Amino acid sequence: MSKILVSACLLGCKVRYDGNDLPVDNDAFTKVIAAHEIISFCPEVAGGLSTPRIAAEICGGVGSDVLEGKAKIMGKDGSDVTAPFIKGAQLALQICQENNIKRAILTESSPSCGSGTIYNGKFAGDKIKGQGVTCAILEKHGIKVVSQYGAAEFIN
């Protein structure tokens, strides 16, 4: 049974910035979870952030830009939370490498976990195409990432 890394908030863990989880209503997701060994992980909590925490968005780029020092992750209160986000991303990669994990299902639109979209850094609810910082570091190292909406890709 192969292992898949999954965002903890998709598995009922109340680790989101607002103190909630994010229930998934998707048959493919449920099937994939049942058929694999699941490693639950929240990069932001692993990186040292508390729950609940201030909402944060990538400002001035996407996840790969943050990894290259070209963009920052800012809290809505103006705090710079780039360092704990990068630490959490690095820990996610470490877990994948230690466990020979090649696939991940991460929460769409998160500044850490987003794989197709992220918020645009203006805290107005608008999204752009791009990856969060954890998704970016995993894909850079050959780990395939889909969102909770794309879990069907991992059924076989």
Ligand code: SF4
């Ligand atoms: S960092 Fe990822 S796992 Fe943690 S709450 Fe945000 S979306 Fe969920």
